[in-house]
Amino acid sequence: MPAAEGSLLEVGGLTRRFGGVTAVEDLRLRADAGQVVSVIGPNGAGKTTAFNCVTGMIAPSAGTIVLAGRNVRGLAPHRVAAAGLARTFQSIRLFEEMTVAENVLMGRFARDRGLLRPLARADLDAVRRCLDFTGLAGAADRLAGGLAYGDRRRLEIARALAGDPRVLLLDEPAAGANPTEKRALMELIAAISALGTAVVLIEHDVALVMSISDRVTVLEHGRTIAEGLPAEIQEDQRVIAAYLGVPDDPEPDLDAVVLR
Template sequence: MILLETTKLTRAYGGVIAVSQVDFQVREGLITGLIGPNGAGKTTLFNNMTGLDTPTSGKVHFNGTDITRHHAHTICRMGIARTFQNIRLFKELSVLENVMVGLHFTTGKSPTKGRVAAVVRSYLKAKQEYDLMHEQAMRWLEFFKLDGFADELAKNLPYGHQRELEIARALATEPKILFLDEPAAGMNPLETDSLMKTIRRIRDLGITVVLIEHDMKLVMNICDTITVLNYGQNIAQGTPAEIRHNPKVIEAYLGKEEA
């Protein structure tokens, strides 16, 4: 089943077309890779699917709903979470608090509406809410074996752990689909291996994973299906084996052979 789909998605910044008429599908339960040379429009496509940016034209459908012009927080609440290429943790908050922020709306469900009510409720139930969030956040930290760092400030974590924490925070929002933007960037081979295992464990939780990655070993190893972008266009999609032998892809990466 197709969980998320873009149709003829185009994003232009002035005269520069970053993404052009891209049809991109994400099937439920699979790990989908999004690859392409630098500047191919991968992150732009991510931004347009997660509500950080709005397409110039085209549509994004999630679970059958048109989410093209939805706010980022609405899209998150529907079940789409993401991480960033340059880690964007709340650096001045503790490791635990970062995950607790991810739990913000899942804990806050209540029939009471309105701003004043929300503040009053937050005040009265502060302890109860805090304990609940604390417990759930610790579970996510344990999933990543980060529970020992709970009270550290996020900025003090080693790099590899910061990447994991960002994923933990995204997972705390209970997504159906998780976007990872270059999760292995800057990691050593050992950390990358552990990341691959983590991504498989996330898939085993029933979460659909989409990742942008330059590390071909990782992509070819764990992706069930791969889409290739080049100059903002979708030039190929298929299984890792198909992609590896696709002449268009080879050309995009290595350049055309001089005649």
């Protein structure tokens, strides 16, 4: 998990159409080294579609995707991963019958498209480092399917970190988490960004987003309606009216809202 400097992810004019439906339109997003950038909006706003375009899971209809100075638009997911990008998913995707350590090791091989190769000492060191970093070292030999919910989320992040990404995309990592788990998650994200990794976060919990983000982008029906510092987003009347349904409230409590 090496540190990095400067802009690591630049998305320009990203558009994705499905037939006559435009799921994402002209999205512009930048994440610098050590930043946490959040993308918020209700279900159907185009957040996960944008992630899928950036990671190569689906092809954009238009736009540019530059990762650490390299154009990765149109590359297969494993090639995007090899270029330095990793992600987690909204729905937890673990190898339930494998151990925690084995799951993390799969993250180490993911950018090689899962091809088998001799296991190197560097791989084992990376697994150990990621387990220590995420607080899962004591569970290394347990089956992933037997972990508590919060630990399962942390394991997904540990597996993503095993590939030494420069950019980490997290798709609703706090979904279903209790307050204690959310606090631990916020601490972990802060620790990841402190390494110099750029973190791009999709999240419905507004309080969490506003607490840890350097910048926030707000989507509505695939379009960006606001972008800026958390304090600016909290005061943006377009965001309040479009998502919170309280346009007449002079002092809406955004921190109490979970977007749906």
